[in-house]
Amino acid sequence: xxxxxxxxxxxxxxxxxxxxxxxxxxxxxxxxxxxxxxxxxxxxxxxxxxxxxxxxxxxxxxxxxxxxxxxxxxxxxxxxxxxxxxxxxxxxxxxxxxxxxxxxxxxxxxxxxxxxxxxxxxxxxxxxxxxxxxxxxxxxxxxxxxxxxxxxxxxxxxxxxxxxxxxxxxxxxxxxxxxxxxxxxxxxxxxxxxxxxxxxxxxxxxxxxxxxxxxxxxxxxxxxxxxxxxxxxxxxxxxxxxxxxxxxxx
Numbered sequence: 001x002x003x004x005x006x007x008x009x010x011x012x013x014x015x016x017x018x019x020x021x022x023x024x025x026x027x028x029x030x031x032x033x034x035x036x037x038x039x040x041x042x043x044x045x046x047x048x049x050x051x052x053x054x055x056x057x058x059x060x061x062x063x064x065x066x067x068x069x070x071x072x073x074x075x076x077x078x079x080x081x082x083x084x085x086x087x088x089x090x091x092x093x094x095x096x097x098x099x100x101x102x103x104x105x106x107x108x109x110x111x112x113x114x115x116x117x118x119x120x121x122x123x124x125x126x127x128x129x130x131x132x133x134x135x136x137x138x139x140x141x142x143x144x145x146x147x148x149x150x151x152x153x154x155x156x157x158x159x160x161x162x163x164x165x166x167x168x169x170x171x172x173x174x175x176x177x178x179x180x181x182x183x184x185x186x187x188x189x190x191x192x193x194x195x196x197x198x199x200x201x202x203x204x205x206x207x208x209x210x211x212x213x214x215x216x217x218x219x220x221x222x223x224x225x226x227x228x229x230x231x232x233x234x235x236x237x238x239x240x241x242x243x244x245x246x247x248x249x250x
Contacts, residue, residue: 060112076102141177171196175226185238
């Protein structure tokens with residue numbers, strides 16, 4: 001069973017305009033559990049004060065206002081096992097998941113590569129706005145799954161996931177650090193000894209453009225991730241059986 005959620009009609013136009021990072025949307029609706037991106041109530045260990053100050057100074061300003069009536073964003077809330085679900089109104093986010101909600105502006109120019117906007121919807125401020133902060137993609141992924149940083153570091157130490165530097169990759173995975181299905185696909189390919197190259201389309205604008213161009217050529221929808229290129233052909237979602245078939249593995 002493929003671990004990706006097709007873009008439902010309610011969000012079709014909306015997610016199509018959100019570059020490529022549609023996300024790991026409400027996989028529970030397909031009846032399939034989504035591994036990875038486990039949510040943790042504990043935040044990441046704090047960095048030294050000087051480092052935190054430098055990161056805060058580098059963080060982009062919040063280019064939008066989020067209120068109870070905002071309609072120009074898509075909100076991603078995370079359930080108790082880390083699955084992401086997309087909604088369009090703050091009122092649609094369950095009470096138990098309102099403390100950490102990712103906010104994606106509809107207008108591409110309001111997004112900052114390498115950063116995500118995170119809102120706390122538990123209480124409106126006095127001015128009628130919700131608090132929103134900018135967090136690096138890596139830090140946000142670590143908030144959802146503290147073990148992610150260690151796994152990423154280990155993968156980097158062993159090279160590009162088993163793919164020789166001068167080789168033409170048979171498999172290229174386009175995803176994002178906080179996407180559970182993307183992390184599950186990578187873990188499965190590593191466990192199978194399948195070399196691949198990965199691109200985080202939120203941190204690599206050139207990779208996002210490359211994917212967009214190739215998807216248009218092949219008529220492949222880009223409303224959800226991961227999107228995996230196998231010998232030049234794009235596959236939406238993580239499906240071990242389809243990967244094995246495409247590689248000629250029994």
